[in-house]
Amino acid sequence: MLQHLDQHATTFEMLTSYIYERLQRLLRVKHDIEDGFSWSFIYRADTDPDRTILDTEKVECNAKLGVALSVLSESFMPYIEEGSGTNIIQSIVYSCGSNIPRLDCKGFITVILEKDYEIISVASIRIHGNLLAEMPFVATVFAYRKKGMFARLLKIIESTLRHLNVELLVVPTVKQTKETWVRSFGFEPLDKRTENIIKGVNLMVCRGTEKLQKKIPKLT
Template structure:
């Protein structure tokens, strides 16, 4: 509940970063949701919807369509707009989008879903082609990790395509998910991609065992 309330309170709030950058946590607000006052709801919907539309174009620029073979559903827009489903594998309720901006330009976007304090997943992260290889992914990942740490989320997991495993392990401090950890997460509805490698990064540890976690970063992404 504490994690849920923490996320809920940050939706649409612009967080300033050095050098003129900022990051924002977004979520598509369905009509039956109650978010603060009616006036705040209208403003929040406008803010989130406009930025989500741009975030979707960046995702679609960077990834091929991810169509579910059974239903024909394109998963990317469903993740971005956190749509639910009767099928567990297609139930994307709980997803949020995090965007990195500068001068009102969206440069990098990521989709995350937090499963209590146990784990958060980040199945998608992408940088607009115009801004790649300029450290945008690292800026956004640092912000995401800091946010997760504030919620005391223990670890972040991603499913990386084989060609990007070294990028995430060497560049962002991720490690392969061990078998026992994979088994412990088997009852959690994680978004799975065929042919990918599960990686993890510790985020929050108790003060008695706390150790540096590195600068972090992750996923079947376009860095």
């Protein structure tokens, strides 16, 4: 059974052992699916708690993170934290830690969807125990937009969270995209329970957004 740990836990070492073990099995593993697509969960190799990772795997992993950062940077204006000058998107992709909670991006995993070895859709997620996962940034390369690529990636993320027994997926949204999250992807405004949960969780704060939630069905 899952044991409840500190709600502020975001690093791999502080996740429940159940989630930790299964995440380790997912990291850096390429999963081939239909029509030439594949997906992977990747994490900055030089901070990965698995010290047995090969140098060639480190190079490939960090190269893919560089491409993922480019995909996100093409879709979002630079998100620079005013006080420190920190590039938040870059810190998320490279899972950079900080003693300042709002700047602490350790624990973020990058999920990528590839088509014939080209990264075409990207999402950043961070799992907070079995309570919830946050997904502050998602993007698809221009040539593949409006072709259902993110829907494919979201389905993979939700399936993975379900197998990890994570209850909720939380995203930030601006007014212009709220309807898409709700109508196309099944998100909804936060309920009171979720509002209470996130008070004890160090979620990434995105200026000018509101949060939406999606309940992850339990395995039957």
